[in-house]
Every structure is written in C-alpha cells, then in structure tokens.
Amino acid sequence: MTVNDPLIRLARPGDASALAELQHILDNETEFMLLEPGEREPDLEPLKLRLAACAEGRNLSYLVVALDGPAAVGYVDVVVLPYARAKRTGRVIAGVRSGHRGRGLGGALMRTAVQEARTRGMRRLELTVMEQNRHALALYLNCGFQVEGLRRAALDVQGHRVNEYYMGLLLD
Known part of the structure; x- marks a missing residue:
C-alpha cells in the first residue's frame, strides 16, 4: 500500500450510502458475491441503523471499509451473533471493486478486520468462498485461514451448482 491508496478504517453511520453503492456494484461486477443483481435491499435505513448500533457498541458486529x-x-463485514455462546465468533463477508483488485487492498482490509477481532477479544473468524474463486481463496489462506470443509453444491450460480469451501481462523 502506498500514500495514494484508499483509506482503511472502521465504517461509520455516514458511510451507509457509499457502502450500499459498493455492494450493488459488486453484485453486478462479480459472480462471487452471494447476492445477485437486484436482490439487495435498496432501503439505506437498515444499514444506517446497523452501522450506528455497531459504532455505539449495541451490536458486536463491525465493518471495515x-x-x-x-x-x-472495498469492505470486510464481520457479523457477530449477540448470543453468549457465539459472541466470540465472527462471520466474514468481503468484497473489493474490480479496479482495485490485485494491489494488496483485500489483504490490508482483512488484516485490519483480523486485528480488530483480536482487539475485541474474539476467538474465531469464519467464512465461505466459492471453490472456483482462486484469488479470494489464496488471499484467505495467506491471511491464516484454513479450509475446514467443503459445502458441496451449496449454491446455484447461473444455472450451475457451485461448491464452497468453509474456512476458519483461530485468533488465540
């Protein structure tokens, strides 16, 4: 990363519009996001409320943007369930614009998200990645995630069954 690279920080409620726009763009740019074009909620209010709850500590989840x-x-969303037995585990969702891929941004975002998880006392991060998404798989492996299983025919993408790797990273 250089001085002209994007600013990476925890998302704030004022970032809702930019994050929603990014998610809609990613849905159209790549087949590797879970949602197809048009499936994402167009109303910004739930995202604004979620970001406010995260910023105020009412929600254990966080987003790095x-x-x-x-x-x-680019962003990494770490979703944490509010239940005592699950609050030390985060479910990771990540995406980077096509014009910013291959320049280290995904790794920088992921390292920031992992460091934030450690700061918060979390013990585990987990995610799924489509089997054919080799760039993301390499990124996650490079960040210390391990393949823990294969979800066979987990998704239908453009009429094809797609396998997903289930991956985890232990933080302590």
Missing part, C-alpha cells in the same frame, strides 16, 4: 475519496472501494 476502504475509501477512495468519498467512494467505498
């Missing part, structure tokens, strides 16, 4: 000026170009 990469901003290039006012535009969000």
Whole structure:
C-alpha cells in the first residue's frame, strides 16, 4: 500500500450510502458475491441503523471499509451473533471493486478486520468462498485461514451448482 491508496478504517453511520453503492456494484461486477443483481435491499435505513448500533457498541458486529475519496472501494463485514455462546465468533463477508483488485487492498482490509477481532477479544473468524474463486481463496489462506470443509453444491450460480469451501481462523 502506498500514500495514494484508499483509506482503511472502521465504517461509520455516514458511510451507509457509499457502502450500499459498493455492494450493488459488486453484485453486478462479480459472480462471487452471494447476492445477485437486484436482490439487495435498496432501503439505506437498515444499514444506517446497523452501522450506528455497531459504532455505539449495541451490536458486536463491525465493518471495515476502504475509501477512495468519498467512494467505498472495498469492505470486510464481520457479523457477530449477540448470543453468549457465539459472541466470540465472527462471520466474514468481503468484497473489493474490480479496479482495485490485485494491489494488496483485500489483504490490508482483512488484516485490519483480523486485528480488530483480536482487539475485541474474539476467538474465531469464519467464512465461505466459492471453490472456483482462486484469488479470494489464496488471499484467505495467506491471511491464516484454513479450509475446514467443503459445502458441496451449496449454491446455484447461473444455472450451475457451485461448491464452497468453509474456512476458519483461530485468533488465540
């Protein structure tokens, strides 16, 4: 990363519009996101409320965002369930704009998200990644995640059954 690279920080309630726009763009740019174009909620209010709850500590989840000026170009969303038995585990969702891939941004976002998880006393991060998404798989392996299983025919993408790797990272 260099001085002209995007700013990486925890997302704030004021980032809701930029994050929603990024998610809609990613849904159209790649087949590797879970949601197809048009499936994502267009109403910004739930995202604004969630970001406010995260910022105020009412929600254990958090989002790390990469901003290039006012535009969000990448993010890592760590979703934490509010239950005592699950609150030390985060479910990771990540995406980076196509024009910013291959420049280390995904790794920088993931390292920031992992460090935040450690700061919060979390013990585990987990995610799924489509079997054919070799770039993301390599990124996650490079960040210390391990393949823990294969979810056979887990998704239907453009009429094809797609396998997903289930991956985890132990933090302590």
